[in-house]
Structure formats: C-alpha cells, structure tokens
Amino acid sequence: MTPLQPIVAIDGPAGSGKSTVAKAVAKKLGLFYIDTGAMYRALALKARQENIDPNDTPAVVALAKAIDLTMSYDRHTGALRILLDGRDVSEDIRRPEITEHVSTIAKNEDVRHRMVELQRQFAAGKSAILEGRDIATVVFPDAYKKFFLDAQSEERVKRRYLEMKEKNIAVPENHIRRDIQNRDHIDSTRACAPLKKAPDAVYIDTTHMTIDEVIAAVIAEIQR
Ligand code: CDP
Secondary structure (H helix, E strand, O other): OOOOEEEEEEEOOOOOOHHHHHHHHHHHHOOEEEEHHHHHHHHHHHHHHOOOOOOOHHHHHHHHHHOOEEEEEOOOOOOEEEEEOOEEOOOHHHOHHHHHHHHHHHOOHHHHHHHHHHHHHHHOOOOEEEEEOOHHHHHOOOEEEEEEEEOOHHHHHHHHHHHHHHOOOOOOHHHHHHHHHHHHHHHHHOOOOOOOOOOOOEEEEOOOOOHHHHHHHHHHHHHO
C-alpha cells in the first residue's frame, strides 16, 4: 500500500463477517488490526460494572471521557486483547448482556467523538485495518480501501448463533434474532454516524460466500 493514509476500512452489520475477515487480512498483509466495536463494548461493560443505566447519557459520556482503554495486538499470533483499567476483558465484552446495551451507548455523539479520537490514536503511524460501522464514513474517510460487508439477516443470525455455541455461551436463536434486528435498527437510524455504505466503498454480499472467498476478494481488491 502506498496511500496517503495506509488504512483499510471495513464496515457492516453484525454477523456480516467483518471481524473474521479483518483479522485474516491483517495477518496475511501484516497490517495492525483494530476492532472498534470492542471499544464500544468495553464502554458498555464499564457502565454495567458501575451500575450506570445505558440511557443515562451524562453519566455514560463522563465514563467515555475518562475510560482507561487499550488494545494490544500481536501481529504474529493475530491475537487482539482489549484491556479495560488494565484488565483483559476480551471475553467479557462478548457476553449477551453487554451486546444487548452496546448500541444504546454507541448512539451518543459525545461518546462517539471520544471513541473516534481513541481509534485514530491507536492507528496513528501504522498501516492498519479497522472494522466497525463508521470507519469509511467518519473515522478514516480518506482510507486507502473501503469495504462494506453485508449478508441477509437470517444468515447473520445463523452465523452468530453458531459462533456463540462454539464459545459455549447458550443463547436461544430467537434472542440473537431480536438482538441483531434491534442493533441493525439503532445503528442504522441514529443521527450521529449511522451505519451506511460509503459511496466509494466496495460492497460485498457475503450471504452465499465462504469466509475464504470473502478474504480472497478483499485481498485482491487491496492489491489491485
Ligand atoms: O461483532 P458485532 O457485529 O456484533 O458488533 P461489534 O462490531 O462488536 O459492535 C458492537 C456495537 O458497537 C454495534 O452494534 C454498534 O452499536 C457499535 N459500534 C459502532 O457504533 N461503531 C463502530 N465503529 C463499531 C461498533
């Protein structure tokens, strides 16, 4: 890559394959990997730890401004660790009770400002791949390559259900369906930085593709 900003941006809804694809592409191309959803999730976890209601906007904003959040990414193993107050919360932030409230927390403009600031700091001076909902539209509008991954809703529900099952987290499929529909709605209708495809992003419908096919398509496009 020889761009102004050596950044690859991947946006898309839950279950579209963003994380798996971004991780694999990062490893293959030697890019730094940043999972921005994990940052909103860490804030949702912190709010829960402090007994703060996700709808209590002033309290959530204050929390976001003071949050002690770091990411450690190992280029060799491809492992990403999310540290909240110095403690590894990479697993805790995936729990259903955190997922349930994360979109409510992520819709606030001041919260987003703080998170975007941190995301740019994490990526500063690096060749990186970032995944989220607003990377190509807001965080790095000058990214070298932009992708919007998508899949039909039922396929995304199925993928998330299997993913949770593999992690031995028992969540009924209808809860996952409700959560995905709820987050799709909040994320794409919020006033600040809604989930949408950037006009210059490459759209990939992954519904009928294997992960390897998506990874290959993304790498081919980056190297084009
Ligand atoms: O992995 P999954 O697709 O379930 O979600 P995630 O990427 O971990 O993101 C969790 C939530 O954080 C999303 O549903 C959004 O509400 C929020 N988010 C956001 O608003 N902006 C981002 N750049 C990334 C995530």
